[in-house]
Amino acid sequence: MDRYLVFGHPVRHSKSPFIHTLFARQTQQELEYGLAEPAVDEFAQALRTFFDQGGKGCNVTVPFKEQAFTLVDCLSPRAKRAGAVNTIKLTDDGVLLGDNTDGAGLVADLKSHGVTLADSRILLLGAGGAARGALAPLLAELPSELVIANRTHTKAQQLAAEFHDLGPVTAQTYEQLAGAFDLVINSTSASLQGELPPLAPALIHTDIAIYDMMYGASDTAFISWAKQHGARQTMDGLGMLVEQAAEAFTVWRGIRPGTKQVLRELKRNLGVI
Numbered sequence: 682m683d684r685y686l687v688f689g690h691p692v693r694h695s696k697s698p699f700i701h702t703l704f705a706r707q708t709q710q711e712l713e714y715g716l717a718e719p720a721v722d723e724f725a726q727a728l729r730t731f732f733d734q735g736g737k738g739c740n741v742t743v744p745f746k747e748q749a750f751t752l753v754d755c756l757s758p759r760a761k762r763a764g765a766v767n768t769i770k771l772t773d774d775g776v777l778l779g780d781n782t783d784g785a786g787l788v789a790d791l792k793s794h795g796v797t798l799a800d801s802r803i804l805l806l807g808a809g810g811a812a813r814g815a816l817a818p819l820l821a822e823l824p825s826e827l828v829i830a831n832r833t834h835t836k837a838q839q840l841a842a843e844f845h846d847l848g849p850v851t852a853q854t855y856e857q858l859a860g861a862f863d864l865v866i867n868s869t870s871a872s873l874q875g876e877l878p879p880l881a882p883a884l885i886h887t888d889i890a891i892y893d894m895m896y897g898a899s900d901t902a903f904i905s906w907a908k909q910h911g912a913r914q915t916m917d918g919l920g921m922l923v924e925q926a927a928e929a930f931t932v933w934r935g936i937r938p939g940t941k942q943v944l945r946e947l948k949r950n951l952g953v954i
């Protein structure tokens with residue numbers, strides 16, 4: 682049977698095996714999908730061994746995405762732009778192709794929630810790997826403006842300069858932010874520590890859409906905060922997780938699974954509904 686897995690550390694709580702097993706069942710594909718948690722300095726060896734032993738493809742998550750970028754034989758344009766690889770496919774010619782489906786997953790999830798990206802004013806919080814992966818797919822949707830704000834302002838400036846050729850992207854400090862944004866995307870890891878990015882409450886209004894790439898069994902700190910200040914449309918990163926997985930599955934199998942039912946089952950599994 683064709684073998685796939687996700688590499689990460691820690692990865693024990695990953696929902697990818699659950700999601701891909703449902704995709705395989707739905708599309709009647711014969712495959713198995715597991716987990717691998719190599720020591721941080723043993724990822725390269727573990728990846729080689731997996732493919733030497735007949736593995737067909739894998740996902741890569743924290744902290745290995747940047748390393749995976751350097752280990753594959755060739756890169757998709759979107760992986761090149763993201764500077765990170767979350768999906769690897771062994772092609773029929775024996776080439777390891779590195780791809781990145783995170784940004785496409787974010788955009789697909791935003792659209793499935795009915796969020797309009799064209800001509801919108803988007804605020805992206807954070808300038809780490811998650812922000813980098815989101816920028817090209819977001820700019821491809823032709824927003825009127827995309828502002829990056831980050832605690833370490835120089836990182837936001839570097840990122841804005843790097844993606845400037847793709848659209849109207851600028852960097853501002855949290856203090857400089859003003860005017861009505863249509864969409865705020867939190868790509869920071871602040872929620873992991875129960876912290877908040879230092880955003881002025883005045884930026885939140887009733888018609889704003891709020892997206893947190895993090896997720897949990899209950900509202901993230903950022904989503905709770907945004908709701909308290911009047912945001913009516915809030916979304917967490919669970920949908921992005923399912924959509925990036927669907928995109929990876931399509932890369933591997935050439936068949937696109939449906940995501941709605943899988944997302945519902947995942948929510949049930951997590952105790953969210």
Ligand code: ATR
Nearest residue numbers: 807808809810811812832833869870871876877878
């Ligand atoms: P990832 O790959 O998930 O993006 P990362 O590269 O470590 O992770 O980036 C984490 C991002 O969250 C960074 O933009 C970080 O800001 P700094 O560049 O200033 O470190 C941001 N971040 C983490 N904790 C934060 C907090 N408490 N408030 C605001 N931003 C925070």
